[in-house]
Amino acid sequence: MCTAIIGIDPSSPVPVLLAGVRDEFVNRAWERPAPHWPDRPGLVGGRDLRAGGTWLAVDPAAPRAGVVLNGRGRFAPEDRRASRGELPLLAASGADPGALSLDVFDPFHLVAAEPGRVRLWSWDGDALTEHELGPGVHIIVNSGLEGGGGPAPADGPDGGPDGGAGDGAREDAYMAARLSHFRPRMLTAPRPRPGFGDEPAGKAWGAWLPLIDGDGLARADHRALLPLIDLGGGNVWGTTSVSLVALAADDARYDFSAMPGDPAAWTRVL
Template sequence: MSIEPSAAVPVLLLSVRDEYAGRRWSPPGHHWPAQPSAVGGLDLVAGGTWLAVEPGDGAGPGGSKGSGPVAACLLNGFGTSAPEAARLSRGELPLLAVRGGRVDTLDLDRYDPFHLVVVRPDGARVLSWGGGADGRLVELDLPNGLSVVLNDGPEGLAENRTASERIRALMAARAHHFRARFEAEPRPLPLPDGRDTERAWGDWLPLAAGDGLPLDASAALVQRREFGDGRIWGSSSVSLLALGPAGVRYDFAPAPVGPGGEDWRRVEL
């Protein structure tokens, strides 16, 4: 996440979806008749999404006019799982957020731990839930500059974090490598215009595709991990979003991403 209030496009978001292999999904589109203006990838198992975008074309909450764009990105968290008999899908949370709903009014005990990043042209806020009878919803506004949100929360500092040293080390290596790489390249200006993905995102695009690292590298952004017992965890897609006064731009690619930029497509909003 990059936040630069003085830039023509103040907020840039890179989102990598990591999931167990075999969980079926569809690319971003208008998948929800009850929210016809919302766009996002569809989880075919539970019907929700990991990232939703509301373009703000005048179809805001309650029929409000002139609402700006908003996006919401979901990460699984660590902590206490919800009771199986009462559990609700976390994939409904991004859709709730982009239509102006309040997460803090939900019965959060019915959701497994999560981090929900809510993004607008003026900044981003992370809502974190760790579950459990004594759990509380923690809200944090991300600062200006580059921020990294992991399954261990913003900068890996959530109240509830993984107990696995291996997973913690992999997340730390990923964050360290890519923070330095993004800081070293010029910040792009991906306006919601007719330019293709490569011209819009410039030197950041190869980084978003994985920076040439092998899928099993410790610092891999686009990754594939085998955790034993036939469990394979990896990246299924990469999304790039830019939010500003002129609107929102959304570019998407399935993972792993080809080196020539041929896998990227502009998502129609």
């Protein structure tokens, strides 16, 4: 049940703001954001140690960012499945997923953001659709932009549902509740204008930060942006990290928290 929140204001000195919430089994190993990929110099992101890719990547020199969420639809054949963790690296590099052989990927939603343009691609295992995101606040969850589209997921190839924890009907209900709670708050919150100096995250992200830190909801709440769900048998699913990225014409800011919901846990990556 990952979430991406994107604020676009072409008239602002910082036209693109991006929040990336990563949900995963909490025992899945990963490394904090850094330039982990020697063959992709300049790209920064957290690295998943199982597959080697990432969920969010930033190229500060471009500047550009890419973020991926699990989607819904037909899974790729197991014998030639490729990791979706490669996709944010490609998006942050400026690549167009339409030029790829997508049938090796399980369904996904991929955002490529740069100061003058934000695009969303959605792959359901059969067809690729592209949206150009305009001014305003956009929320993307596993069922798509603003939660619109796609049947409830079946069990995914990792043994759990493709987009999150629990059965598909429950996941749909959780995503609907999350959108219902957070969308009006994000729309009415004063838009931050993060600086690129040494200001702390609390000052840089203003009214967004308490919302991204969970808005005071318990992590077991069905509306939670930062869920934490005990599935039993030692399996716990939930938010393992949160990223905030700001893109200006010639600069990027990247703040990161490995302790979701703790306002003191934010560190500056870029």
